Amino acid sequence: MWSYFARRVAIGIPTLWAIITVCFFMMRLTPGGPFDGEAPVPPEILANLRARFHLDDPLWRQYLDYLANLLRGDFGPSFKYRDFNVTTLIAQGFPVSLQNGFSALVIAIMIGVPLGIFAALGQNTRRDYTVSAFAMTGIVIPNFIMGHVLILIFGVWLKDSVFHLPAGGWADGALANRVLPVFCLSLPYIAYLVRITRGSMIEAMRANYIRTARAKGLPFRLVVLRHALKSALIPVVTFLGPATAFLLTGSMVVETIFQIPGIGRYFVQGALNRDYTLVMGVTILSAALVIAMNLIVDLLYSLLDPRVRYEGKQ
Amino acid sequence: MNGIKFTSAPAAPGEIAGEFTGRSLWQDAWRRLLANRAAVAGMIILAGIALASVIGPFLLPWSYDSIDWEHIEALPPQFSTGHYLGTDSLGRDLLARTLFGGRISLMVGLLATTVALLIGVTVGAVAGFVGGRTDQLLMRFVDLMYSVPLTFFVIILMVVFGRNFALMFLAIGAVEWLTMARIVRGQTLTLRNKEFIEAARASGGSTANIIARHILPNVLGVVMIYVTLTIPQVILLESFLSFLGLGIQEPMTSWGMLINDGAAELEINPRTLIIPATFMTTTLFCLNFLGDGLRDALDPKDR
Amino acid sequence: MSASVLDLKNLSVRFATPEGEVAAVSELSLSVGKGECLGIVGESGSGKSQTFLAAMGLLARNGRAVGEAIFGGINLAAADENTLNRLRGNKLAMIFQDPMTSLTPHMKVGHQLTEVLVRHRNLKFPAARDRAIAMLRRVQISEPERRFEMYPHELSGGLRQRVMIAMALMCGPELIIADEPTTALDVTVQAQILDLIRRAKEELGTAVILITHDLGVVAGMADRVGVMYAGRIVELGEVHQIFNAPQHPYTKGLLACTPRLDDATASALVTIPGQPPDLQQLPTGCAYHPRCGNVMERCRAAAPPLMSTGGGGLKACFLENFGSVQAGTVVP
Numbered sequence: 007m008w009s010y011f012a013r014r015v016a017i018g019i020p021t022l023w024a025i026i027t028v029c030f031f032m033m034r035l036t037p038g039g040p041f042d043g044e045a046p047v048p049p050e051i052l053a054n055l056r057a058r059f060h061l062d063d064p065l066w067r068q069y070l071d072y073l074a075n076l077l078r079g080d081f082g083p084s085f086k087y088r089d090f091n092v093t094t095l096i097a098q099g100f101p102v103s104l105q106n107g108f109s110a111l112v113i114a115i116m117i118g119v120p121l122g123i124f125a126a127l128g129q130n131t132r133r134d135y136t137v138s139a140f141a142m143t144g145i146v147i148p149n150f151i152m153g154h155v156l157i158l159i160f161g162v163w164l165k166d167s168v169f170h171l172p173a174g175g176w177a178d179g180a181l182a183n184r185v186l187p188v189f190c191l192s193l194p195y196i197a198y199l200v201r202i203t204r205g206s207m208i209e210a211m212r213a214n215y216i217r218t219a220r221a222k223g224l225p226f227r228l229v230v231l232r233h234a235l236k237s238a239l240i241p242v243v244t245f246l247g248p249a250t251a252f253l254l255t256g257s258m259v260v261e262t263i264f265q266i267p268g269i270g271r272y273f274v275q276g277a278l279n280r281d282y283t284l285v286m287g288v289t290i291l292s293a294a295l296v297i298a299m300n301l302i303v304d305l306l307y308s309l310l311d312p313r314v315r316y317e318g319k320q
Numbered sequence: 321m322n323g324i325k326f327t328s329a330p331a332a333p334g335e336i337a338g339e340f341t342g343r344s345l346w347q348d349a350w351r352r353l354l355a356n357r358a359a360v361a362g363m364i365i366l367a368g369i370a371l372a373s374v375i376g377p378f379l380l381p382w383s384y385d386s387i388d389w390e391h392i393e394a395l396p397p398q399f400s401t402g403h404y405l406g407t408d409s410l411g412r413d414l415l416a417r418t419l420f421g422g423r424i425s426l427m428v429g430l431l432a433t434t435v436a437l438l439i440g441v442t443v444g445a446v447a448g449f450v451g452g453r454t455d456q457l458l459m460r461f462v463d464l465m466y467s468v469p470l471t472f473f474v475i476i477l478m479v480v481f482g483r484n485f486a487l488m489f490l491a492i493g494a495v496e497w498l499t500m501a502r503i504v505r506g507q508t509l510t511l512r513n514k515e516f517i518e519a520a521r522a523s524g525g526s527t528a529n530i531i532a533r534h535i536l537p538n539v540l541g542v543v544m545i546y547v548t549l550t551i552p553q554v555i556l557l558e559s560f561l562s563f564l565g566l567g568i569q570e571p572m573t574s575w576g577m578l579i580n581d582g583a584a585e586l587e588i589n590p591r592t593l594i595i596p597a598t599f600m601t602t603t604l605f606c607l608n609f610l611g612d613g614l615r616d617a618l619d620p621k622d623r
Numbered sequence: 624m625s626a627s628v629l630d631l632k633n634l635s636v637r638f639a640t641p642e643g644e645v646a647a648v649s650e651l652s653l654s655v656g657k658g659e660c661l662g663i664v665g666e667s668g669s670g671k672s673q674t675f676l677a678a679m680g681l682l683a684r685n686g687r688a689v690g691e692a693i694f695g696g697i698n699l700a701a702a703d704e705n706t707l708n709r710l711r712g713n714k715l716a717m718i719f720q721d722p723m724t725s726l727t728p729h730m731k732v733g734h735q736l737t738e739v740l741v742r743h744r745n746l747k748f749p750a751a752r753d754r755a756i757a758m759l760r761r762v763q764i765s766e767p768e769r770r771f772e773m774y775p776h777e778l779s780g781g782l783r784q785r786v787m788i789a790m791a792l793m794c795g796p797e798l799i800i801a802d803e804p805t806t807a808l809d810v811t812v813q814a815q816i817l818d819l820i821r822r823a824k825e826e827l828g829t830a831v832i833l834i835t836h837d838l839g840v841v842a843g844m845a846d847r848v849g850v851m852y853a854g855r856i857v858e859l860g861e862v863h864q865i866f867n868a869p870q871h872p873y874t875k876g877l878l879a880c881t882p883r884l885d886d887a888t889a890s891a892l893v894t895i896p897g898q899p900p901d902l903q904q905l906p907t908g909c910a911y912h913p914r915c916g917n918v919m920e921r922c923r924a925a926a927p928p929l930m931s932t933g934g935g936g937l938k939a940c941f942l943e944n945f946g947s948v949q950a951g952t953v954v955p
Contacts, residue, residue, distance in 0.1 A: 021464055032476065129684070146604045148556050150563055150576075151597045154583045158594075162587050214724040217681055221719075222712035222739050222790065226704065232738075236729045258471065259560060263583075274564055277475045285479075289472045312729055312774040 014304050018297045025293045026076065026286075030069055033282040059083065081287035086279045092287040095272055100291070102176065103256030103268030109188045111246075111253050114195035119242060121196070122203025126238075127230065129208055137200060144197025153190045153263040160186060174265040187264040191257055195249060202245050203238065210238040236310050243310065247303030248296055255292040349541070352617040359613020362606035369603055373422035382413035384420035385571040408592045409585050417573055418596045424574040425555050425600070428489050432554040433547055435493025440500025441543060445531050447501070448508025459505065462498050474557060478566045488567060492557050496550055503546055507539045541618040548611030552604045559600070575600040627654040628798045628830045629678065634690035634700060636670065636677045636854075645902050647673045649854045650690065652929075655798065660824055660831040662845030662862070664838060664877065666899045670854040671834050675800045679717055680707040694798070713743040716791035718820075720803035722783035726775035732786050733771035739793040758789045762819055781812035788819055798830045799823065805840060817844060838881050842866060850874045853900050853910035856929060860936025870938040872915050909940070917942055 056062050060071065075082055081092035125137035161173030177183045210216070211234050219233040256270030265271070269288050276284035353359055377384060387410055406414050447458040477491040511517060511534075520530050559576025561567035568574045573581075575596050582593030636648035648670040655661045665671045677688035678699050688700040694715060697706060711717075719725040727735060736758065737751035746754070752771070759767035762785040775783055784804060791799050801820060805813040821844060824831050833844055841848050841862065848865045850858040850873065858871040869875040876895040897914035900906060906913050912922040921941055929937045 024464055029476075142605075142608060146552075146608050147601055148559070148604070150560060151579060151601060154579065154586065154593055155597070157583075158586055158590055162590070214719060214721055215727040218719060218725045218787070218790075219727065220681055220711070221679060221717040222742065223708040223710065224712070224738065224742055225708055228738075228742075233727045233730070258475075259563070262564070273472065274475075277479045278565065280479060285472075285476060289476070292472065310729060313776050 010308075011301075011305065014301050018301060022290075022294055022297055026073070026290055027069075029286050029289055030072060031065075033286060034065060034068065059085065076290070081290075082283045084276075084281055084284050086276070086281035086284065092283050095284060096269055096287055096291060099256070099267055099269035099272045102179070102266060103261070103270060104254055105179065106184065106188055106191060106260075106266065106268065107250075107253035107256060109184070110191035110195065111250055113188065113192040114199055115246070117192075118196040118199025119203050119239075122200040123207050123230070123235075123238075125200065126204045126207035126211065134204075138204070141197040141200040141204075144193050145201065148259075149190050149194060149257070150259045150263060152193060153186075153260060156186050156190055157263070174263070176266050183264075187260050187266055190264075191253065191260050195253065198245060198249070199242065202241050206238040206241040207234065210234040213237070240307065240310050243303055243306045247299040251292065251295040251299040255288070255295055349617040353613050356613040356616060358609040359617075362609035362613065365602060366606040366610065369422060369599065369606075370426060373419050373426055376419040377416055377423070380413065380416045380419070382416050384416045384573065385412065387412055406591055408581065409589055414592065414595055417578060418575075418599050421573045421575045421578045421596060422599055422603075424568060424572060425558060425576065426603075428492070428558045428574070429551045429555040432489035432492040432496065432558070433550045435490060436496040436500055436550055436554075437543065437547060439493065440497035441504050441536070441539070443497070444501040444504025444506075445508050445535050445539070448505040449512055449527065449531055449535060451509075451512070455505070458501075462501055465495075465498050471557065471560070474561065475564070475566060478561060485568065485572075488558065488561065489554075492554050496554060496557075500543070500546055500550070503542055504539050507542055508535050511535055511538055545611060545615045545618060548607055548614055552607045555600070555604070626657045628657055628659075628694065629832075630654040630691070630693040631674070631678065632691040632693070634674065634677060634688060634692055636673045636682065636686060636688050638683070639685045639687075640903075642903060647686075647854055647902060648677065651854070651856055653849055653856060653859060655830050655832060657797075658824065658828045658830055659847065660821075660833060660845045662841035662848040663832060663834045663851060664836065664841055664848060665851035666836060668899050668902070669851040671851045672802050674851075675717075675802065675832060675834060679711060679715065679800065680704070681717075709743075712739050712790075712796075713794045714797050716794070716796040716799050718784075718787050718791050718799060718801040718804045721807045722780055722787055723807065725787060726783055728775055730774075731771070732773050732775060732778065736771075736786070736790055736793060739790060743794050755789070755793070758793060759786070762786075762789045762792070763815075764789075780808055781816065784808060784812075784816050785819065788816070788823070792823055792827070792829075795827055796829060798832065800832045800834070802834045803836070804833075806835070806837070813840075820844070838866075838877060850877065853905060854902065855910070855926075855939060856937070857911065857940070858932075858936065858938045859929070860932065860934065860938075864932075864934050864936050868934065870932045870934075870936065871940045872917050872942070873911050876914075876916075 060068055063071070072082065079093060081096065083091045084095060087095065121137055125134045128134045157173045160169060160171040164170050171186050172180075172183050173186075175183055211230075213234075216229060216234055219229045224232075256266075256268035256273075258270040258274050260266070261268045261270040262274055269291070272284060273288040275281070276288065408414060408417070443458055443462070447455040473495055474491050477494075478488065517530065517534055520534050525533070555575070558567055558574060559579065562574050562576035563580045565580075568577055578596035579593060579600070582590075582596060585592055631654065632652050633650045634648060634652070635646060635650055638645050638647055651670075651674055653661075663671045663674070673682070673686070676682055677686070678692040678694070680699060680702065682688060690700055692699040694710065697710070699707065699710070699715075702710075726732070733752065733755055736755040737746075737748060740746045740751040740754055741748070744751075756767045756771055759770060764770055764782060764785050770778065770782070770786075775786075778786065784807075788804075799820070804820065805816050808816060817840060820831060820833070823829055831844075833841065835841060845862050847860065848862050849856050850865070850871065852873050858865065858869065858874045860870070864870075865874060866878065869878055873895075880894060895914055900910050900913075906923075908924050909915070909922045909926050912918045915922065919941060927939045927941045929939050932938050
């Protein structure tokens with residue numbers, strides 16, 4: 007079990023390192039420096055800037071410095087917001103993204119999984135079709151359309167009613183400001199969870215051991231909860247791993263539409279401003295989260311399926 | 321003449337048999353697809369939108385970028401001026417813009433998917449068929465790419481190399497091929513040990529030849545299903561890039577850009593958001609129905 | 624037959640398919656006596672499993688049962704889920720064919736056993752555990768305390784089937800339905816499993832319905848045998864009658880198919896010509912007539928009803944004195 011886990015970690019670390027390396031060289035080898043887009047800068051100031059950001063050091067030197075700083079948790083100075091370093095910016099934005107992402111995740115699981123089970127247990131009945139149609143809608147409508155439509159409805163059309171919600175902004179996390187973005191974030195995940203849970207639940211209910219459980223005279227509720235649910239959850243967990251990583255690192259779309267100061271928005275700003283260190287910082291953070299979540303998923307597998315535990319021992 | 325016919329004859333029976341079973345299999349799938357009402361409706365609407373996007377702009381009284389100087393404000397739909405769906409706040413015809421935007425969005429969708437298809441199928445088929453070290457190397461690379469937040473990657477590419485139409489679908493295609501490669505590899509692995517591949521190998525076919533003539537036709541079904549799933553993703557990614565201002569440049573336009581423009585004048589003229597959004601959502605729905613239909617038609621045992 | 628445990632009366636099982644409704648079992652009637660072992664023999668698709676899955680209320684979603692399956696005064700074919708759940712695993716138990724997939728993979732074997740007692744006997748876990756371990760010992764599983772804590776994948780196929788039997792016996796049922804209990808097992812294990820079932824029958828007085836396609840299994844176990852073809856019973860009788868003097872050409876064909884080491888005259892493997900019928904397009908008349916070597920004109924026109932053989936058994940065949948007629952020869 008633990009050696010299995012250790013092996014997964016041993017694969018994850020070089021992966022992260024490879025991503026960092028590729029990002030770093032892609033950024034540094036691109037035509038056009040970070041200060042090109044601005045109003046012409048006098049050469050001596052430019053030289054100053056370059057010196058301050060160590061851009062005149064040999065490339066390998068910059069690379070090693072960057073890696074060394076990363077190990078200390080220092081993502082380097084921001085090229086654009088010169089009084090800040092990237093770590094500070096991330097420290098500001100990440101909690102916001104984290105809160106929204108976490109709320110959306112909890113909502114998605116609480117609604118999506120039960121709804122998927124509900125649809126599966128009534129397979130090919132009207133309730134199944136209704137739920138599946140809802141899931142398809144949630145999957146198909148992209149959230150940058152959904153976001154705007156929500157703003158149009160709750161921010162514009164219902165402006166003078168009690169249902170009015172602010173169209174954007176964060177207001178230090180006021181509840182009213184969170185409703186629309188969190189809903190918008192969670193909707194596609196609810197939909198995917200419905201679809202995946204429904205499919206795997208139908209699959210699980212067809213298994214021979216479900217027939218055995220029913221032949222024992224267990225009430226339907228126990229058959230579902232005790233015998234079917236665990237194996238039905240394996241695909242759900244598989245999906246939730248990367249999904250959690252993406253949700254927690256902040257949706258660029260939703261944060262941009264609703265003007266939320268999370269790291270997704272920082273990333274977009276950074277990209278538009280060619281703020282390479284900021285962009286890299288956010289990219290590395292997300293990649294690390296994706297890798298970490300996949301690790302957690304592997305661990306959860308072994309809780310859900312003893313066969314994995316068994317293989318791990320060998 | 322006779323001699324030539326005669327020498328080519330030995331190959332013919334096998335080919336005919338291959339043709340025959342191939343066709344009947346596809347015919348079977350086609351019949352099942354036509355029995356699926358949602359998929360057929362999806363196909364028809366999709367064809368309608370595609371056709372309108374391609375030829376529509378030629379038939380409309382207004383072009384997508386011409387400004388109606390007599391109405392430099394948002395106009396409601398009216399027939400007298402030829403603005404069938406009204407104008408945006410600059411007096412540009414909404415229908416013409418939406419159809420033109422659809423042309424760009426669909427084109428990016430098709431081109432980028434083609435790029436993804438070419439890379440994905442090649443990598444997948446080679447990895448699956450050649451196996452061994454090549455397979456491990458390629459698949460480790462795919463695994464690595466999976467850990468990179470791909471949208472980030474495209475954005476970085478767009479920022480680094482500048483806004484460029486050709487580059488955009490190359491960049492999108494370059495990140496969307498991963499799943500395709502995995503699927504094709506899996507299929508190829510199972511095919512590799514089938515008797516007819518053994519036979520082809522035993523009769524001295526080269527690797528490239530076997531892949532092209534025996535593997536690819538057999539993975540076509542799965543690939544087609546996946547293509548219908550990739551196109552919407554690509555359209556979304558393009559829209560998102562345009563939404564961020566990293567995609568198509570003015571005066572050209574795409575659905576994503578129109579939605580972004582519409583969002584800006586949401587309060588005064590919601591039509592500018594609703595109309596392109598409706599077109600785009602409809603297209604996405606149709607592609608989804610078509611994809612589901614194809615999956616059921618080509619792989620009837622699945623659900 | 625007043626002391627019967629299970630009475631099937633005109634039981635039919637139908638499945639809804641995209642091509643229309645298919646009858647897997649047609650108006651089948653039979654009864655199982657207390658403590659009796661009834662063998663049910665037939666090819667796959669003959670409806671032998673579906674008949675008793677219907678009696679257990681375990682048909683697939685698209686299936687439905689019509690008719691009666693009376694158990695303890697209750698018609699199982701029409702009973703609601705609650706009634707069925709009080710009986711299943713308690714008075715009525717079932718053993719399935721594939722022990723590899725019939726146990727829940729993510730639950731310890733012990734838990735799967737105790738939940739039967741918790742459900743039907745209202746026992747607390749420690750008491751249920753003791754009973755379950757005792758039962759594991761009884762089905763001759765060594766180190767039952769250790770196996771109790773194991774997951775199904777850690778056990779061999781034979782051990783899993785023992786666990787299934789233990790599970791069926793937990794509440795001392797009046798009837799056990801064993802659906803091909805040995806088919807998925809090694810030959811050496813098969814005999815041990817059959818022996819366990821026989822001992823359960825003898826020691827606990829449990830009635831057993833043994834569903835199989837293997838006549839050899841039935842010969843050593845059953846008191847009576849029913850032969851099924853295309854959803855109907857074609858012959859029913861005492862085990863020695865069925866084996867020594869089969870009254871239906873299909874029974875005879877099945878017997879001829881069973882290879883016998885002790886029969887020097889059987890030089891080649893015998894098969895019944897043709898295929899089991901497609902249930903969606905049953906032949907007119909007797910469903911067996913296209914494959915029957917003794918087919919007569921009336922067999923094509925009407926299906927023979929079950930009638931007495933004279934020897935205490937039943938057969939569905941128009942031929943008289945079939946026992947004296949050579950199988951395979953055409954009667955003019």
